[in-house]
Amino acid sequence: MKYIFVTGGVISGLGKGITSSSIGRLLKSRGIKVTAIKIDPYLNIDAGTMNPFEHGEVFVLDDGGEVDLDLGNYERFLDISVTSNHNITTGKVYRAVIEKERQGEYLGKTVQIIPHITNEIKSHIINVAEATGADVCIVELGGTVGDIESMPFLEAVREMNMEMGKGKNCIFVHTTLVPIMGTVGEQKTKPTQHSVKELRAIGIQPDIIVARAKEPLEESIKKKISLFCDVPIEAVVSCPDARSIYEVPMILNDQGITDYIISRLSLEAKRPDLVEWSDFAHRIVNPTKSVKIALVGKYTHLADSYISHLEAFHHAGAEAGTKVEIVFVDSEVVQQFGPTEELMKCDAILIPGGFGTRGIEGKIMTARYARENKVPFLGVCLGFQIATIEFARDVLCMTDANSTEFEPQTSHPVVDLLPEQKNVTKKGATMRLGAQPVVVTEGSKAYRLYGSALIMERHRHRFEVNPRYIEEFEKNGWLFTGRSADGVKMEIGELEGHPYYVAAQFHPEFKSRPNKPSPLHLGLVKAAIRKKFE
Numbered sequence: 001m002k003y004i005f006v007t008g009g010v011i012s013g014l015g016k017g018i019t020s021s022s023i024g025r026l027l028k029s030r031g032i033k034v035t036a037i038k039i040d041p042y043l044n045i046d047a048g049t050m051n052p053f054e055h056g057e058v059f060v061l062d063d064g065g066e067v068d069l070d071l072g073n074y075e076r077f078l079d080i081s082v083t084s085n086h087n088i089t090t091g092k093v094y095r096a097v098i099e100k101e102r103q104g105e106y107l108g109k110t111v112q113i114i115p116h117i118t119n120e121i122k123s124h125i126i127n128v129a130e131a132t133g134a135d136v137c138i139v140e141l142g143g144t145v146g147d148i149e150s151m152p153f154l155e156a157v158r159e160m161n162m163e164m165g166k167g168k169n170c171i172f173v174h175t176t177l178v179p180i181m182g183t184v185g186e187q188k189t190k191p192t193q194h195s196v197k198e199l200r201a202i203g204i205q206p207d208i209i210v211a212r213a214k215e216p217l218e219e220s221i222k223k224k225i226s227l228f229c230d231v232p233i234e235a236v237v238s239c240p241d242a243r244s245i246y247e248v249p250m251i252l253n254d255q256g257i258t259d260y261i262i263s264r265l266s267l268e269a270k271r272p273d274l275v276e277w278s279d280f281a282h283r284i285v286n287p288t289k290s291v292k293i294a295l296v297g298k299y300t301h302l303a304d305s306y307i308s309h310l311e312a313f314h315h316a317g318a319e320a321g322t323k324v325e326i327v328f329v330d331s332e333v334v335q336q337f338g339p340t341e342e343l344m345k346c347d348a349i350l351i352p353g354g355f356g357t358r359g360i361e362g363k364i365m366t367a368r369y370a371r372e373n374k375v376p377f378l379g380v381c382l383g384f385q386i387a388t389i390e391f392a393r394d395v396l397c398m399t400d401a402n403s404t405e406f407e408p409q410t411s412h413p414v415v416d417l418l419p420e421q422k423n424v425t426k427k428g429a430t431m432r433l434g435a436q437p438v439v440v441t442e443g444s445k446a447y448r449l450y451g452s453a454l455i456m457e458r459h460r461h462r463f464e465v466n467p468r469y470i471e472e473f474e475k476n477g478w479l480f481t482g483r484s485a486d487g488v489k490m491e492i493g494e495l496e497g498h499p500y501y502v503a504a505q506f507h508p509e510f511k512s513r514p515n516k517p518s519p520l521h522l523g524l525v526k527a528a529i530r531k532k533f534e
Contacts, residue, residue, distance in 0.1 A: 003136070005157045005173070023261065036138045037088060038086065041150045093121055117156075118155050173208045209229060250274065258272065291323075378523075387501070417462060441482070446494065464489050
């Protein structure tokens, strides 16, 4: 097994995840089997209880793992499905060590960061990597070099490098920042120098430096970084801002990073094959038309809260030859003022998932606007429940219809707590999570979109449509065309007589891939095109 460790310096948000994913894509294009691990230095066991405003989207895996959004990038770029074990957190590591200590595994020893915590980290990385049967495991270390939280992980990977033959089976890729200062636009290397100095003080010498900058690095700047950071000039890689993240693999490949890694790790590789990926990236940045889709939610001030939806629309847009411009609409603003002008100018509407009562009435008003005005609409998870509540209130005249999540005393609980959730008291990893089978009604919109009567989609919810109202809903045109395998849980809703008013209890965005877009997002984009151009 070969390992590529990706670290970051200077500031967070430089794109370690995209760098890791792009390297993985490039190696895969050469016939090398790749897997990826994300290390997050926070004390949470997983990302499931974290606020999207603070940490961005919680990405859900097939096995029900609630993980960092970078694992979504790994799955999209590498077209693989990872497990919850591919996300290592400080909380997971410390819990494992403490449980071993309580069971007497360290009997007589003082349990310490070194070697017990670092050994646990190494063991976890190696076990997960080897279980995949991959040739190369890319390990992204979250946070920034110098952070207290990251120190045990950096020490662990330093030890791994030593134990595996220093430089033979492990290489380090360090992402850093080259800012442009002053009116003359001079590229500055000092932040990179200090970042590498910090890394070397830990005992890690980077093998490759990926320098993030607005513009491509000047040759003189590359030489300067090479000299001061003790890295060959061919291993100083410029990563300027790209029109799309899907162009990054080509930007890196054009500078020889793939061949350099293959040579350094003595990998057997085939001739490069990036034709399909290049074509996909080209279609994203060269659309023939455009549509606007309103994303109505309550985390709209941080785009990362909805990153899988944004990427699903990129995938769907590329498939349809269309630029999808996302217009973020705060549901609290809609709740206060009604459907806004920016909302009404959009060609389609998405209501994504979410939790809590804030902005709920604004989402219900949005669903009504889409239903009454024949605006293409997609509801996902909470959006599915919102569409159901709105229909009950306005069409079935159940004026106080609601979810018991928002109004426990409602006389019409059309959305209610899942039976298996009624005795749950802990919040972490206790929802209905992960990939579950969904049976799709033949002849429905969903069936035409998926082309299959049985699909597997990922879930993350506690509440569901109340079965006792199903018959009345369907008699009046809100049809449930997707159900759980046992027929009890409602999974997909479609509105009769509407050009495209579809909602799903599951999260189709989590399984969307380049050249394999989420069928429901693609359906929404095509419906938006028809509304605008036909």
